Amino acid sequence: MSQNITLIATTAMGLESVVATEVKQLGYEVTVENGKIIFEAPVSAIPRCNLWLRSADRVKLQVGRFKADTFDDLFEATKALPWENFITEEGKFPVTGKSVKSTLHSVPDCQAIVKKAIAEKLKLKHGVAGNLPETGSLYKVEVAIHKDEATLSIDTSGSGLHKRGYRNGQGDAPLKETLAAALVMLTNWKPDKPFLDPFCGSGTIPIEAALIGQNIAPGFNREFASEEWNWIKNRHWDEAFEEVEDKANYDQKLDITGSDIDHGMIEISKENATEAGLGDLISWKQMQASDLVLKKQNGYLIGNPPYGQRIGDEAEAAEIYSDIGKIMKNHPTWSVYILTAYDHFEQKYGEKATKKRKLFNGFIQTNYYQYFGRKE
CATH class of the missing domain: 3.30.2130.30 (VC0802-like)
Structure with a gap:
């Protein structure tokens, strides 16, 4: 054709x-x-x-x-x-x-x-x-x-494009890979800057960041319905896969960390990262957000913390937001991006966002709160 x-x-x-x-x-x-x-x-x-x-x-x-x-x-x-x-x-x-x-x-x-x-x-x-x-x-x-x-x-896709082929395990409320990638792309993070997700769950945001950081095509590890269509010549697929390989920058060094309070989720994150071919590129730590220690400058914290929407969880979520706000106040060169459906996030965090953007996490309406760091 x-x-x-x-x-x-x-x-x-x-x-x-x-x-x-x-x-x-x-x-x-x-x-x-x-x-x-x-x-x-x-x-x-x-x-x-x-x-x-x-x-x-x-x-x-x-x-x-x-x-x-x-x-x-x-x-x-x-x-x-x-x-x-x-x-x-x-x-x-x-x-x-x-x-x-x-x-x-x-x-x-x-x-x-x-x-x-x-x-x-x-x-x-x-x-x-x-x-x-x-x-x-x-x-x-x-x-x-x-x-x-x-x-x-x-x-033409078959399974939705969020199904990258690397997520073998996930938590109770997994973030779609497509939304996770968008959260990273809505920042001005560059691969040479520190990157942290302190609520990593099954590791989706750090994994998507690593794929972006090394310019690895997200569909490299899966199949598509249109691969079976005879009017799309094989050379089109061959050339597309060659482009994917040519444009990947596997030598790009990355400083990406994912942490979570749940040891089980850290193990799942490690397995998912390995499945994505990124096993050695991302650091994983089991810790709670209140114990966060930042030793570098000009980093990016991107997270999808608990929203506190289930009965009894709101106070816990509010405490997490407050803890993060206090920690990040002492690190003004860091940019912070938080996705949450919690209505009083800015009040609990302790600062009005530089920008906020309405997004949908599944059927849940959320805000993406963006705090731009002071660059040094």
């Missing part, structure tokens, strides 16, 4: 600008909408974006976008799209859907209509009289209708 295609990088609310910057850095012009970045690109962008995007949830191929306020409109417009360019005669194409503020609000009906329309188009193009076999590669179709505008796409 020689012509450009339209891709959608989906993202958690609040991270659109981060994902847009990533896509631009890969060389593509973008349009930003709520929860998604849309861009025109050659087919080779599918391997590159899946391998490189750190903070996006998925990369989808947009097959069509049109107005649809009747089921007939949805069927005919779907059937008119060039599905045969993307889905093979044997391809599996399950259809999922969502509808927001639209006339066609019955999602099961929309899914069934889109499925039927695609099947009719494929049977017509491939000369199939009966049912399509659907025994081949997976092409997961989504119909998303918002204010009567339907977007039909195929998921």
Whole structure:
């Protein structure tokens, strides 16, 4: 396929600008909408974006976008799209859907209509009289209708991009790898500066920081649904993996530490870091945040501490925030970035944030409090 295609990088609310910057850095012009970045690109962008995007949830191929306020409109417009360019005669194409503020609000009906329309188009193009076999590669179709505008796409990623392939163990409330990477990218940390996460849990933030620090592509250790698609030439994947290897800076020295009060989580962090190929690059310590001792200058503390949302935990969370605030007051060259849903964080920390940004950790609305250190 020689012509450009339209891709959608989906993202958690609040991270659109981060994902847009990533896509631009890969060389593509973008349009930003709520929860998604849309861009025109050659087919080779599918391997590159899946391998490189750190903070996006998925990369989808947009097959069509049109107005649809009747089921007939949805069927005919779907059937008119060039599905045969993307889905093979044997391809599996399950259809999922969502509808927001639209006339066609019955999602099961929309899914069934889109499925039927695609099947009719494929049977017509491939000369199939009966049912399509659907025994081949997976092409997961989504119909998303918002204010009567339907977007039909195929998921190129397979498992969500947060599934890097290194996290074998995790705690009770794990932070998605994509959000962890975004938390690092929202700072101006550079790989030659000290980095600390005193609430590391299963190690996600320090591991993502190490991947960023050595410019290791986050998708290097996993597979993608679109690797099975015959219209994406093998050379596109080969070239993308070669680029990943060429751009990695394995010689970059890093000063990254993760600590946690739970010894079990430190062991899990070590295992996850080893699985990511970063076993020797990150230091891990079992300790509580109140025992933190900083001996270096110009460092970055990035953490996702307990939010205190369960009954009886609020006082404990408030004490942690107060302890960190007192410690960091004595280290003015350090920059501090804390993600929490605790409403009175600044009051407990003892200082108003330089900046704060609203982000979503799953379905929990949080603030990312940012304190910029004084550089010396």
